[in-house]
Amino acid sequence: MALLDRLPSRILTVRGWGFVFTAVVALLAAQVLGRRDLLYVGVLLLALPLASIVVLRIVKPNFTVSRRFQPQSMEIGSTTTVTLSLTASVAGGASISMEERLPSRFGQAPHFTYPSRNPTRDGVSLYEYRLRSASRGVYDIGPVTAEFTDPFGLGMSRHELGATDALVVTPAPVDLLATALSGSRGNDGLAATRRQANPSDDDVMTREYRHGDSMRRVHWAATARHSELMVRQEESVTTPQATLLMDQRHHSFSTGFSAAFGTDGSGLSTSPTFEWAVTAVMSVSAHLLERNYALRFLDQQGAPALLHSPSAPFPTEEEHHGPGAVAGIAEGLAALELAPESGRRGQAEEHAGSTVVRAGEAARSAARRVRRTTAETAQAAPHAAFGDDLLDKLVATRHRGPLIALLGMITLEEARSLASASDYGSASYAILVCERPADARRQLEILRDAGWHASAASAAASLPAVWAGLESMVGGASTSSSAPDGGQSAGASRTAHGTTSRGTA
DSSP, X not given: OHHHHTSXXXXXXXXXXXXXXXXXXXXXXXXXXXXXXXXXXHHHHHHHHHHHHHHHHHSOOOEEEEXXXXXXXXXXXXXXXXXXXXXXXXXXXXXXXXXXXXXXXXOSOOEEEESOSSOOTXXXXXXXXXXXXXXXXXXXXXXXXXXXXXXXXXXXXXXXXXXXXXXXXXXXXXXXXXXXXXXXXXXXXXXEEOOOOSOOSSSSSEEEOOTTOOGGXXXXXXXXXXXXXXXXXXXXXXXXXXXEEEOOBHHHHOOGGGGGOOBOTTSOXXXXXXXXXXXXXXXXXXXXXXXXXXXXXXXXXXXXXXXXXXXXXXXXXXXXXXXXXXXXXXXXXXXXXXXXXXXXOTTGGGSTTSOOOOGGGHHHHHHHHHHHHHHHXXXXXXXXXXXXXXXXXXXXXXXXXXXXXXXXXXXXXXXXXXXXXXGGSSSEEEEEEOSOGGGGHHHHHHHHHTTOEEEEEOTTSOHHHHHHHHHHGGGTTTOOSOXXXXXXXXXXXXXXXXXXXXXXX
């Protein structure tokens, strides 16, 4: 019996292999003893397993398979319930062993038997199981694999039933400190402004009196001029706006130890620092959208930030507002990964933490930097990071709300290019995510000198503390670039060795 268990079971069952061995023994005995009846028995025993194999290969099972996720997409660390329904085209038959195929990160695949113990009146078998993921991504759930046997239990055939369904795991936002980023607003999140829109019947200095208008708003000079009651224009009410920039370049987040993290379990090109930035973007987006902001979400080139995300429902949209905006951004961030290298990284030797230039080479290195900077300025590509394309987008919403940038380890030249963008926001915030925040000291100095409230954080930092540290700079107490901690603000320096808050609220 132990020998039979070692034989391949995807073709014949243990009973089927027993028939084969018995047939071989019967044929040998018929040859030795010259018994024709043993010959008939051997042929019959050998023909039955072969016939079972042929029938199982020819007859294809017909099942209807459907899945439902509740909720449809889940956040990191949360749980979703999968409801699997199976219906056979032909009712009845022996029980069938089935298995739901899952990615390895979800652990052991669920096993079940068809039909279920309590099928519905329509013959639908329902099964439920739960999934939980510790990392974001889009995962293929399914198909169902089933093992079919013939009525005699001799042969076996494995078939895949149905197709796969995508399960979207989104980053989980972290609760951030409530701040007044764009000044005073009403209880409904709307801000009053005296900026006039395109002219219309209601968007003029005065208009005709309407039933219900207060008499205190009557404009008597206009009334005398038009010979009818005219009232003053009301203050227009607009939705507060904010702009969020996200650096997505591979070399910005894959330096040092992070370079070893090419992909995670979901197949995404990412790193610990980029995952921290994704969580920060999700948290800031939820923080603003839940307060009725209209959010512009851009990448380092001024393009829609979710343009290259395969999970984004509307990848070409850069403006997000309304009830479903948080869910749309979360779904887009689920499969967002680091952009591939687009060329050699410029000004690499100017990074903080690079090798100190020897005294004898200082003059030559300075001259080379000047020539290279001049050549790059003259030959700059129109789609360069933090270039004209991005600045043109920011000009369109100048001073209409805060500007928030989530960056990787940018170069000094990139910091200088981004520094001028501080004038385009009512307040400008920047977080540089890198392995050693002290290495970003010079970049922080450049940004702060231009008016940015900038800080650096590692992947182990607490996001709420980093955000609170940025807000503490608004009062002017921490905007100096000569901080004793190597360029970090007080709030940021306290969080450089904090605990990771990624994916938990």
